[in-house]
Amino acid sequence: DQQVKQNSPSLSVQEGRISILNCDYTNSMFDYFLWYKKYPAEGPTFLISISSIKDKNEDGRFTVFLNKSAKHLSLHIVPSQPGDSAVYFCAASTSGTYKYIFGTGTRLKVLA
């Protein structure tokens, strides 16, 4: 039972353009969402989060959008840079629980 899904396993984008990574979830109890970036042989590093009381959160080049009715969130990276090339995971949790459920990841390649 995959509660958090990232349906695109990979994405290629030209440097300077927008990267849009998508994530869908099925559990309506999720109320906190995070995006992590992972380079090979390293642990995931936190990028940005959003709570269900918001529909948008912005941090520099990274913006996360949350559509609760569609149970969908997306991460926008503008402008994309070659150093952004990594695997991106979305994760979700429910207040009061102690675990985060991760999606399968999307491999982003930013072409110079």
Place this chain on the structure above:
Amino acid sequence: EPEVTQTPSHQVTQMGQEVILRCVPISNHLYFYWYRQILGQKVEFLVSFYNNEISEKSEIFDDQFSVERPDGSNFTLKIRSTKLEDSAMYFCASWTDETGELFFGEGSRLTVL
């Protein structure tokens, strides 16, 4: 910047052997986790730990697995009798409700032969 540290970075073991993976979470964090990632697959939750006891565990975390916080700084994952399918990258993470972020270690790669 505070970080979660894990040792060893890579361990090779024979099937049936016991393995202990060690983690030092960030010092003021109170919630600790183990996740694993089998090569090419997603990051999977194993167990969470708070106030010196397991808060939640997944179906992966069977009787062969145990966690311990022996001395107030280390957080260990023990696999009693390793199987081939235990080969994976094991990530420790810690969390504080001040920021809501999970901080991950670099991971310990376990190879079971």
